[in-house]
Amino acid sequence: MPDQPFSLDQLRIVLIGTSHPGNIGAVARAMKNMGLADLALVAPRCEVQTSESISRASGADALLVGSSLHESLDDAVADATLVVGASARSRTLPWPMISPRQLGAALPAELSRPEARVALVFGREDAGLTNAELQRCHRHVHIPTNTEFSSLNLAAAVQVLSYECRLAWLDAGDTAPARQTAMAKGTAPAGEAPFGEAPFGVEWDNPPASHADLERYFAHLERVLVAIGFHDPERPRQLMARLRRLYLRARPDSLEISILRGILTAIEKHTGRR
Structure with a gap:
């Protein structure tokens, strides 16, 4: 095979x-x-x-x-x-x-x-x-x-x-063999680039975020949104569910999640709510 x-x-x-x-x-x-x-x-x-x-x-x-x-x-x-x-x-x-x-x-x-x-x-x-x-x-x-x-x-x-x-x-x-030959000759079709990978195996610069990475981000995001008064857990209005859908659809990589968490940390420091 x-x-x-x-x-x-x-x-x-x-x-x-x-x-x-x-x-x-x-x-x-x-x-x-x-x-x-x-x-x-x-x-x-x-x-x-x-x-x-x-x-x-x-x-x-x-x-x-x-x-x-x-x-x-x-x-x-x-x-x-x-x-x-x-x-x-x-x-x-x-x-x-x-x-x-x-x-x-x-x-x-x-x-x-x-x-x-x-x-x-x-x-x-x-x-x-x-x-x-x-x-x-x-x-x-x-x-x-x-x-x-x-x-x-x-x-x-x-x-x-x-x-x-x-x-x-x-x-x-x-x-796989035909694909590898086409890549070597530079004749591989472009196709649709999936998340995290350019067509036919040209690697993305960072791996996808893991489920654990994402869950830590969602917990951090909800904590900050509550602290700044944007999110009321008593009247959620599906806010966190919709934000989950947004980020899970976007498929952020590990570095992007680190950047997003860094932004949240900066907000906490700026507001004195960390």
């Missing part, structure tokens, strides 16, 4: 509040089918390693043993540079929405840096992801199911997205 421009190990499946061990086992099987191995569990509402989960894993029980447990979504995706939440519900506040195919198409650019990580987040079987959890995602992905029967089993949803990721991985490997 040709050299791959990214690794499937850079993809993480995150399950929040899963209530049935059989579903965790079935997710492990779906992941192993497609070559994914990084499984993170956030506050599961059941035992992870049971006879049923092992049975449903059908030989992929090593993923159950190796899964990481987290108390919060922030912990599970702290190092992720792109967080994508699976959602079947429309929202009162529109958010950037992509299809599973668009998700796969974005992966070669998103994961061209070895330290990059993409987290695919799935919610509870009975209620999905909360609004607060979805607002921690850069993008939402929607599987275009039959509108008259749209509910997907958790493992089935993971299987669909994992399949698209694997297809993108295989396609990227098939086209």
